[in-house]
Structure formats: C-alpha cells, structure tokens
Amino acid sequence: MEIYYSSTRGKESHVTASQAILKGLADDGGLFMPDRIPALERPLKDFASMSYQETAYEVMKLFLTDFTEEELKSCIARAYDSKFDTEEIAPLVKADGAYYLELFHGSTIAFKDMALSILPHLMTTAARKNKVEDTIVILTATSGDTGKAAMAGFADVEGTKIIVFYPKGGVSRVQELQMVTQKGDNTAVVAITGNFDDAQSGVKRIFGDKEFAVELSASGYRLSSANSINIGRLVPQIVYYVYAYAKLLAHGEIEEGEAINITVPTGNFGNILAAYFAKKLGVPVHKLICASNDNKVLFDFFQTGVYDRRREFILTTSPSMDILISSNLERLLYLAADCDSAETSRLMSELSEKGVYEITPSMKEKMKDFTGGFADQKENAEEIRHVFKDTGYLIDTHTGVASAVYRAYQKSSGDETKTVIASTASPYKFSRSVMEAVCDPCETKLPEDEFELIDRMEQLSGVAQPTAVKEIRDAAIRHNRQCTPEEMKNMVREILK
Numbered sequence: 413m414e415i416y417y418s419s420t421r422g423k424e425s426h427v428t429a430s431q432a433i434l435k436g437l438a439d440d441g442g443l444f445m446p447d448r449i450p451a452l453e454r455p456l457k458d459f460a461s462m463s464y465q466e467t468a469y470e471v472m473k474l475f476l477t478d479f480t481e482e483e484l485k486s487c488i489a490r491a492y493d494s495k496f497d498t499e500e501i502a503p504l505v506k507a508d509g510a511y512y513l514e515l516f517h518g519s520t521i522a523f524k525d526m527a528l529s530i531l532p533h534l535m536t537t538a539a540r541k542n543k544v545e546d547t548i549v550i551l552t553a554t555s556g557d558t559g560k561a562a563m564a565g566f567a568d569v570e571g572t573k574i575i576v577f578y579p580k581g582g583v584s585r586v587q588e589l590q591m592v593t594q595k596g597d598n599t600a601v602v603a604i605t606g607n608f609d610d611a612q613s614g615v616k617r618i619f620g621d622k623e624f625a626v627e628l629s630a631s632g633y634r635l636s637s638a639n640s641i642n643i644g645r646l647v648p649q650i651v652y653y654v655y656a657y658a659k660l661l662a663h664g665e666i667e668e669g670e671a672i673n674i675t676v677p678t679g680n681f682g683n684i685l686a687a688y689f690a691k692k693l694g695v696p697v698h699k700l701i702c703a704s705n706d707n708k709v710l711f712d713f714f715q716t717g718v719y720d721r722r723r724e725f726i727l728t729t730s731p732s733m734d735i736l737i738s739s740n741l742e743r744l745l746y747l748a749a750d751c752d753s754a755e756t757s758r759l760m761s762e763l764s765e766k767g768v769y770e771i772t773p774s775m776k777e778k779m780k781d782f783t784g785g786f787a788d789q790k791e792n793a794e795e796i797r798h799v800f801k802d803t804g805y806l807i808d809t810h811t812g813v814a815s816a817v818y819r820a821y822q823k824s825s826g827d828e829t830k831t832v833i834a835s836t837a838s839p840y841k842f843s844r845s846v847m848e849a850v851c852d853p854c855e856t857k858l859p860e861d862e863f864e865l866i867d868r869m870e871q872l873s874g875v876a877q878p879t880a881v882k883e884i885r886d887a888a889i890r891h892n893r894q895c896t897p898e899e900m901k902n903m904v905r906e907i908l909k
C-alpha cells in the first residue's frame with residue numbers, strides 16, 4: 413500500500429516519498445512524516461541471515477513506496493559497497509556487557525555515512541522520477557560530521573551542488589581538515605562565525621525565503637537539504653537497528669521476541685528517532701535511552717516535559733552533540749500529539765518566539781518509551797578510560813557519552829535488559845579528546861601534532877588508522893570561505909554565480 417507524507421505543521425499533505433526527499437523541508441517549515449508507520453512484512457528471525465543490503469531493502473521499501481524495486485536496490489547497491497571498510501557495514505561489538513553498534517565504517521568514519529552514502533542516489537532517482545531538471549543545491553549546516561559525509565556522498569554527482577556551513581572553532585581538527593580538503597567541483601565549504609545553532613537557523617532561514625527560491629529557480633537551481641530533517645536520512649537509519657536486532661538473534665545473544673534497550677548519543681534527535689521507528693516497525697525495544705552531553709536540553713525535556721533552549725551553549729569534547737535545538741524532536745511531538753499539526757505548529761512557534769514550550773501530560777505519557785540521561789565531559793572521559801582499561805576497546809567521545817549514560821541508567825534503574833549502544837564515530841575522528849581521556853594522567857605529554865597523536869593512538873589501540881585519516885594527511889586545502897550568520901544567503905548567491 414502506498415505511503416504518503418504530510419508536514420508536521422499541516423499545510424502540506426499527500427506528498428510522495430520521492431517528492432518529500434527532493435524537498436527536504438515542507439513549505440510551511442514543518443518536517444515530513446509518513447501518514448502511517450508500516451510493519452515489517454517478515455518475522456525478525458528471517459532477517460537473521462540477511463546481509464545489510466538485503467535488510468536495507470526490506471526496511472526502506474516499506475517507506476519509499478513510490479520507488480520501484482529496481483530503483484531502490486540500485487541505490488542500496490551503490491551506497492553500501494566498498495566505501496565501507498567491512499562487509500558487515502555496521503558490525504556489533506560486545507564489550508563490557510553492552511553491544512556497541514559501530515556505525516562508523518563508511519568513508520568519513522562517523523555514523524552520518526550510514527544515510528548520506530545513499531541520500532544522493534535517492535535524491536537523483538527522485539529527481540528523475542519527478543522530471544526535475546534544475547540543478548539540486550544541497551544546503552547543509554553541520555556540527556562537523558554531516559557536512560563531510562554529505563560532501564563525500566554528493567561530490568561530483570551529476571545534477572547536484574553542495575554548500576556546507578560549519579561553526580568555526582566548533583569542530584575537531586580532523587573534522588575541519590576533512591571538510592576543507594574536500595574534492596569535487598560541485599562542493600563548497602564555509603566557516604561561520606557562530607555556533608551550530610546559528611548555522612542551522614541560517615540554513616532554515618534561506619529555505620524559508622520564498623523570494624530567494626524564485627531568484628534561484630530563474631538561474632536553474634533548486635534547494636534541498638541533506639540535514640537529518642530529510643526523510644531520506646531518517647529511513648536509511650532505521651535499517652541498522654533492525655539489522656542489529658537480527659544479528660543479536662543470529663549470534664544467540666537474545667531469544668526471539670526478547671526486548672532490547674537502545675542507547676543513542678543524541679544531537680538533532682535523528683538517530684534515536686530512527687530507533688523509535690524501528691520499534692514501531694516491530695523490533696522489540698524496551699527503553700530508548702537518549703544520551704546528551706552538557707547541552708542537556710533533551711534530558712531536561714524528558715524529565716519535565718518542558719523544552720527550554722534559553723541557556724548557555726557549551727562547546728564540549730563531543731561537538732556533534734552540541735545542539736540546543738533538536739530539529740527531529742518535532743516529529744516525536746507530532747506523533748505524541750496524535751498527528752495534531754495545529755498543536756505541533758503551536759509548540760514550534762513558542763520555541764522560535766519564546767525559546768521554550770511545555771507539552772501536555774498526555775503527550776508526555778506517549779513518550780514513555782524514552783528516558784533521558786546526560787554525561788558531562790569528565791564523566792565522558794572517565795567512561796572512555798574505563799572501557800579501554802577494562803576491555804581494550806577504544807570508543808570515541810560521542811559513544812563515550814552514550815556509554816556513560818547507559819551505565820548510570822542501568823545502575824539507577826536496575827534494568828538488566830540487553831542494550832545496544834549506537835557507536836557513532838571512530839575514535840580517530842576525535843583523537844585528541846580520546847587520547848586525553850585514555851592517557852590522563854599522562855606519563856608523557858601528548859604530541860601537539862595531530863598526526864603524531866594519531867600514530868600514538870594506533871600504537872595504543874592496536875586498531876589500524878582508517879583510510880579517511882590517511883587521506884587528509886597530505887591533502888591540499890581547497891576551501892577557505894568564511895562569513896557571519898547574516899551573510900549566509902549572499903554567500904550562497906556568490907557560490908552559485
């Protein structure tokens with residue numbers, strides 16, 4: 413049965429999956445949601461023997477109903493290939509009593525690759541299906557990982573251009589180097605003098621600018637988004653939760669029907685929302701544990717029902733989670749309000765006008781699958797050190813937050829449910845913070861040079877450094893643009909000239 417998409421803010425409905433992917437954001441500023449959430453068509457034990465690609469097809473076909481089998485399978489085959497350094501694509505590693513789902517084996521060594529290696533293919537297929545001839549311009553705000561993963565996905569993809577904005581000083585050295593050395597004639601990178609929320613708000617403003625859209629259209633351009641608000645990001649992310657559950661079954665770690673917990677280091681709320689969708693599809697999930705760093709706006713929200721972004725923005729050692737406005741939460745609000753778009757719009761207006769909103773007790777009740785937790789930078793570092801010392805397994809600073817939050821949850825709740833922790837980045841991507849955590853107190857001073865530090869990490873962990881790191885060692889800097897959040901629109905104009 414066909415699935416259509418509607419805006420969470422109610423002014424757009426009956427949109428096909430391919431149209432929703434092309435648009436990214438709805439015209440009314442809302443996010444696209446499927447009119448119903450389908451169920452898996454086969455029992456989970458059937459998935460136990462499936463490859464990642466086969467699982468991807470079984471899951472994605474449920475949501476992207478206007479793609480043909482051939483189209484979808486071709487997108488999947490082109491996305492999940494040798495760009496990933498393991499055939500498993502998303503391996504599960506058991507360490508210290510939890511299951512770390514490694515989502516960082518793609519070309520940019522963070523979990524954004526899971527969706528962004530397929531999005532360009534979904535988007536160009538969608539353009540073909542909808543007879544769009546304009547050049548698609550991907551506009552993306554990044555806290556570090558999305559931007560690079562999106563560029564890696566879209567670089568030199570015909571009929572597309574991509575412009576990435578990142579907060580200057582708000583990303584790790586490796587992340588910045590990965591972005592400014594990006595190849596591809598259709599890529600552009602701009603540093604913003606502001607934080608991630610400034611970059612994201614700037615991008616949203618440009619998307620909402622109708623006059624600008626007309627101006628661009630006259631030049632043969634059409635804007636689209638690769639941010640996690642795009643349904644073409646959300647759907648591929650559901651796949652690995654189904655896959656992880658099936659692998660636990662296949663390895664005899666759980667019984668059929670046994671519920672698991674899923675802990676996700678959360679920023680924009682896309683990854684954990686995908687886990688929630690997996691639950692709705694039929695994967696037995698007990699608790700979804702939403703892990704935050706010092707920017708614990710989501711922890712407070714799940715605690716109190718009040719979302720309040722009026723607080724200091726803290727730069728942490730887990731920069732991809734340094735966010736005060738979690739865009740995808742709007743989708744959960746919409747579901748919790750029984751798809752009441754008027755109520756969702758009202759809450760979103762309160763957020764943009766007052767910086768705060770409160771949900772009703774009945775909405776809060778509907779979110780009880782979720783529990784929030786947070787770990788500050790010290791707790792995070794302690795967790796990374798502890799896991800490494802006890803098991804020899806080295807995790808990054810985002811996974812560290814999730815791991816610390818999970819352990820605190822387990823202690824306080826006594827919940828012994830087996831737990832999958834989304835491991836969202838390779839420790840090599842956040843080498844300095846990880847090494848500081850592991851080597852503290854250090855007998856020898858850590859090298860200033862990023863790459864010497866990385867070599868040190870390789871010796872220590874025994875895990876070979878990924879190709880993604882080797883590549884940036886000698887790569888030429890290709891991008892050096894910078895602007896204020898107010899100048900973003902002009903910058904887009906200039907780049908497209």
Ligand SMILES: *Cc1c(COP(=O)(O)O)cnc(C)c1O
Pocket residue numbers: 522523524557558640677678679680681682683684732733810836837
């Ligand atoms: C993007 C990102 C996150 C946060 O994921 P969301 O889907 O935005 O909640 C966590 N960890 C890493 C390494 C990331 O790149």
